[in-house]
Amino acid sequence: MTLEELLTELKKAEAFEKKRLNRVDNKKDEIRATLEDVLSVAHDEDIESRIGKMRLILNELLEKQKSIKFSDLSSPLDRTGMLMAYLAILFLATRKEIWIEQEEFFGEIFISRGSIMSGDKEILEAALFASGEPLDIGQLKNLVRGKNVRELLRQLADEYIARDSAIEIKEMDSRFIMQVKPEFAEKVRSIAPKELRSPVLRTLAMIAYHQPITVAELVDRRGPATYDHVRELEESGFISAVQHGRTRLLATTQRFAEYFNLESGDPEAIKRK
Structure with missing residues (x-):
């Protein structure tokens, strides 16, 4: 079934309901719908925004159940709101994000997860x-x-x-x-984490693997630039430093473990990584 045919059926259903309630005459001109009508309404009502909102609603509901009824979505809406909700669902269906089924004319519409709305x-x-x-x-x-x-x-x-x-x-x-x-x-x-330069990252890796390690030993291995690296890593919260004689003893922190998605901040566990 095409989008145009679905919209035509919607118009027919609305006309049928109007006739039953004696509110308006059942005129053929009110039944016909074209894709131009859809595009016009979609433009006026910012349909893409409504599609996005409907997608969020359906995603949440379809996480809990396999299918939902359109009537459950549209019951609190007025006529215009119901039409726009229906249009949003039709667009999602044509994009294969959802499947829609209707067992009989004017019957309940069932919505289920489509091929694209799959994780x-x-x-x-x-x-x-x-x-x-x-x-x-x-x-x-x-x-x-x-x-x-x-x-x-x-x-x-x-x-x-x-x-x-x-x-x-x-x-x-x-x-x-x-x-x-x-x-x-x-x-x-x-509060955003700063990207570490490659030399600083290598210094951090050495601290993590050899911790606890003194600044003096680190400088012997990495050179004088290490002093700046240590200061940057301390400011970022990745390492801690405690006084150790005339030098300082370095180790990684809990923030280091969290930043690199490690299960534990324990130094021995980090070394095993």
Whole structure:
């Protein structure tokens, strides 16, 4: 069944209900619907925003049950709200995000999870979050083979827009990144983790593997630049330092374990990694 045919059936159902209640005459002109009508309504009512909101609602409901009734979604809505909810569902169905079934004319519409609403977006979302840096299409395709990655990412980005999130998904030179919106970035900059330069990261790795280790021993192994590395790592909260004679003894902190997703901050457990 095409989108146009589904909309025509909706118009027929509305006309049938109007006739039953003696509110309006059952005119053929009121039954006909075209794709131009849909596009006009969609433009006027910002249908993409409504699709994003409907997607969030359906995702949440379909996590708890295999299918839901359209009447359960539309019961609190007025006529315009019901029409827009129905349009949003039709668009989601044409994009294969959901399946819709109706056993008889004017009967209940049942909505279930489609081929795209299957956890693939969540996998891409997790990848973007975990990476913290732009990922190209090739990298993401390896995670959800055989799926339209660009379409999934577009839907994911729309969901963040629909819920007015402080996080956004952006495409830059055919690579995708999850980031804080510019208007919020400055406000959280002071608590955001700073990227470690390669030399500093190597110094941190040596501390983690040889801890507890003195600054003097570390300088012997890594050179004079180590003093700056140690200061930077202390400021970032990755290492702690306690006085040890004329030098200081270094070890990793709990923040180190959390940042690198380790199960334990115990030095011996870290060494085994």
